[in-house]
Amino acid sequence: MSREVLKIEGLRIGVKSGAETRELTHGTDLSVRAGEFFALVGESGSGKTITAQAALGFLPQPGGTRLAGRVELDGRDLFSLPEEELRKIRGKEVGLVFQEPSSALDPLMRVGRQLKETLLLHGGSEGADERVREMLRAVELPERVLDAWPHELSGGMQQRAVIAMALMHRPSLLVADEPTTALDVTIQAQVLELLAKLRKELDVAVLFVTHNLALVAQRADRLAVMEKGSIVEEGSVEDFFRAPKHPYSRRLLASVPKLPEPGRISVPDAGAEKAGTPERRTILEGRGLRVRFATKFDLLGRPTEWLDAVDGVDVAVGEDHALGLVGESGSGKSTLGQTLLGLRLPSEGEVFADGALFATPAGLAMRSAAEERAFRRRFQIVFQDTASSLNPRSTVFDILARPMLAHGICAKADARRRCAELLDLVELPSDSLGRFPHAFSGGQRQRVAIARALSLRPKLLVCDEIVSALDVTIQAQILGLLKRLRKEFRLSLLFIAHDLAVVHEVCDDVAVMKSGRIVERGPCAEVFARPSDPYTKKLLAAVPRIGAE
Amino acid sequence: MAPEEENLSVGRLRWRRFRSVRRAWWSLIVLGALFAVSLLGPLVAGDRPLLMEYEGELFVPVFAFHSDAEFGGSRASEADYVALKSRADFAEGPNWMVFPVVPHSPYRSHLDSPEPPPHAPSAEHWLGTDASARDVLSRLIHGFRVSMLFALALTLVSAFLGILVGGAQGFFGGKFDIVAQRLVEIWSALPFLYVVILVGSVFGRSFWMLLLSMAAFGWIGLSYYMRGEFLRLRNFGYVKAARALGMGRFHIFVHEILPNAATPAVTLLPFTLIGGIGSLTALDFLGFGLQPPTPSWGELLSQGLQHLYAPWIAVSAVAALFFTLLLATFVGEGVRAAFDPRAERR
Numbered sequence: 001m002s003r004e005v006l007k008i009e010g011l012r013i014g015v016k017s018g019a020e021t022r023e024l025t026h027g028t029d030l031s032v033r034a035g036e037f038f039a040l041v042g043e044s045g046s047g048k049t050i051t052a053q054a055a056l057g058f059l060p061q062p063g064g065t066r067l068a069g070r071v072e073l074d075g076r077d078l079f080s081l082p083e084e085e086l087r088k089i090r091g092k093e094v095g096l097v098f099q100e101p102s103s104a105l106d107p108l109m110r111v112g113r114q115l116k117e118t119l120l121l122h123g124g125s126e127g128a129d130e131r132v133r134e135m136l137r138a139v140e141l142p143e144r145v146l147d148a149w150p151h152e153l154s155g156g157m158q159q160r161a162v163i164a165m166a167l168m169h170r171p172s173l174l175v176a177d178e179p180t181t182a183l184d185v186t187i188q189a190q191v192l193e194l195l196a197k198l199r200k201e202l203d204v205a206v207l208f209v210t211h212n213l214a215l216v217a218q219r220a221d222r223l224a225v226m227e228k229g230s231i232v233e234e235g236s237v238e239d240f241f242r243a244p245k246h247p248y249s250r251r252l253l254a255s256v257p258k259l260p261e262p263g264r265i266s267v268p269d270a271g272a273e274k275a276g277t278p279e280r281r282t283i284l285e286g287r288g289l290r291v292r293f294a295t296k297f298d299l300l301g302r303p304t305e306w307l308d309a310v311d312g313v314d315v316a317v318g319e320d321h322a323l324g325l326v327g328e329s330g331s332g333k334s335t336l337g338q339t340l341l342g343l344r345l346p347s348e349g350e351v352f353a354d355g356a357l358f359a360t361p362a363g364l365a366m367r368s369a370a371e372e373r374a375f376r377r378r379f380q381i382v383f384q385d386t387a388s389s390l391n392p393r394s395t396v397f398d399i400l401a402r403p404m405l406a407h408g409i410c411a412k413a414d415a416r417r418r419c420a421e422l423l424d425l426v427e428l429p430s431d432s433l434g435r436f437p438h439a440f441s442g443g444q445r446q447r448v449a450i451a452r453a454l455s456l457r458p459k460l461l462v463c464d465e466i467v468s469a470l471d472v473t474i475q476a477q478i479l480g481l482l483k484r485l486r487k488e489f490r491l492s493l494l495f496i497a498h499d500l501a502v503v504h505e506v507c508d509d510v511a512v513m514k515s516g517r518i519v520e521r522g523p524c525a526e527v528f529a530r531p532s533d534p535y536t537k538k539l540l541a542a543v544p545r546i547g548a549e
Numbered sequence: 550m551a552p553e554e555e556n557l558s559v560g561r562l563r564w565r566r567f568r569s570v571r572r573a574w575w576s577l578i579v580l581g582a583l584f585a586v587s588l589l590g591p592l593v594a595g596d597r598p599l600l601m602e603y604e605g606e607l608f609v610p611v612f613a614f615h616s617d618a619e620f621g622g623s624r625a626s627e628a629d630y631v632a633l634k635s636r637a638d639f640a641e642g643p644n645w646m647v648f649p650v651v652p653h654s655p656y657r658s659h660l661d662s663p664e665p666p667p668h669a670p671s672a673e674h675w676l677g678t679d680a681s682a683r684d685v686l687s688r689l690i691h692g693f694r695v696s697m698l699f700a701l702a703l704t705l706v707s708a709f710l711g712i713l714v715g716g717a718q719g720f721f722g723g724k725f726d727i728v729a730q731r732l733v734e735i736w737s738a739l740p741f742l743y744v745v746i747l748v749g750s751v752f753g754r755s756f757w758m759l760l761l762s763m764a765a766f767g768w769i770g771l772s773y774y775m776r777g778e779f780l781r782l783r784n785f786g787y788v789k790a791a792r793a794l795g796m797g798r799f800h801i802f803v804h805e806i807l808p809n810a811a812t813p814a815v816t817l818l819p820f821t822l823i824g825g826i827g828s829l830t831a832l833d834f835l836g837f838g839l840q841p842p843t844p845s846w847g848e849l850l851s852q853g854l855q856h857l858y859a860p861w862i863a864v865s866a867v868a869a870l871f872f873t874l875l876l877a878t879f880v881g882e883g884v885r886a887a888f889d890p891r892a893e894r895r
Binding site: 402449 | 786
């Protein structure tokens, strides 16, 4: 067995606020061996980041305190070292990569200078330029990046630069805290591949913190699963995926939406094919939609350059039909969703609702507010960010009752009962009515948002990345809820997501968007089994799969 | 967040946080109490008795008009109770009267002393008298009421206008916003002091005229904040959701955006109040404020400056102004702490 680079024993970290101390990790034990790819998996609030940061001698701020236990890096107890010594170790013997590369780079300093500064921080200037170039080659960035500003790089390139900085001093351990979570799936695959390559080349151990089990399955040697501040399972990746021992691990694994292997799916024959049947009545349709944003202006403020966020798209959602809209960030899928609901006017093209003209570039086609309301009622939307999608100043009752009262769906006296019914529908306790959004967790808030959308008994729900900010177990619950609602109310969905597996789980048909255009569409099973467009193929290949190795 | 706090509204949480800033909470209590006292006006400082008995009959002169003739005098004008009290026939009978704590009207000149005014503080006049022999303490109390009422009214009107204009700009955005913003900028470029002086000399100086002309400029600062907040919030999920739900514009403005945009407005209010008191004092000091003989701190200050040999005038006025502004600033500090978004994300 190889040497242990990092050894954490019985680590209990708490946060003091006032007189009381809240314990966040309850005696964590883990060890990372030299050159190993070790994954620390957990959902938000499980204490995985706190544990990982302790590997650099960091405690959560403010008020973080070590209650018990030790952290050994190459045999030295980090928390017994003076701050001065710790500072020398950080960056030199252990590197750190964060989730958000754009905030890890100084926006006012050229990339080359930042790389070099990292080097100078812990050593002489001799050969610094050469070493910077060497690392740049190692992370596969072109040399012109040296003279670029951080904002001129894409997210993936930024993360490469951050990795180069972290590895500049040839550390024995690299702590990577959700390094690919903010990146698109194709970029994520590249960065992961790079990390795996560097680990072999530079013989550095990687402590990879993530919520994404599928990523772990592909690359890690060993893993530890954290839940509520404790490590519930630790072992080799093969053993874990073959037979997870702890009930939480099993639940976690079961919650991950799975995408079948291309080629392994039996393509349904035309007779059994339910999706895309022509007799289905179209309820929301966009024809030739184009949405453009001005990106550059002349001296007089007149736009001179445009970006077509949606670039000539025809899309239709039928009755009792779930259409998935997938694409990477910036592909225009959210803009398209909002345009279809008339929240944003198209620059060209038209939106038809139930066969009647709804939105044109000149405005909404309705003549009166009442007419508009009647249209609105049938099409509702749920957003990704649960923190901003509910008015923080309104109680759940107000949030649910106001739309119903405005539409005259129920009488004032009846509102409380109707709201309780809605809560019941989304499986929230009825005593939630008097509470404010901040009293709920992210998943619960998303349920409130769904209840609000359902309050008007719509025909179609636009779901704009509604599960991508949620933990995987919560995500599974929300997806289960959506599927049930679909069946119960014959609800149509326009399901916008970047996660192909999630779309596969919920939708009948899928449309793949890239740079404002739909590059491929068809029934889910067919597209995922036999993608025809090269972009779809690339996207599918980049999706990390459990059991793919 | 502690579990018992979970179900409180944001407003209640903020109120709690405000009260936990002890200095602010106490300042609010003291300032509120002082204002309440000053609102009592002639019940606290005045030369009409709160209650009196004259020839077996009870009178409440502080609330009711009684002529000199009713008390055995000859004039039909209001009785002079101070003189009445010292009259021989009043003192001999079973008659009595109770004066307010400060038994001086802010308007009455006490010229019966052999010394020329202003008179130094004495048992009779606790803070002395001013150059017209009027009781300084009484004028301070009545001046405080005038200042506070003026500043509160100014704050309310400015806040309303600021929210309305700034909110509408941010809410509608686009061309309306751009045009309105240019107009606001032109308006704000007008020299406010000259306008106030001009309006005062054309239409006469009165409380309402002054309030109107100062409010006409007071809302601009706030409107910038409101515009920014509305522009930011109108792209929030819950505003978009409300639009998708077909809610009316008025509803979205008032119920969805305004409660969440109110933070800068509420945080600014105590400081607008301070500004109001300060501006009124300054205008009075310069002689462009309220019509004399309205009791006013600025007028007292300018007297103090003219009669530096009578330091009790200037010291009283400056001290009163200083403590009022200090208390209001502490309150403002507490409000700002209560609305601090960093505290909300704990």
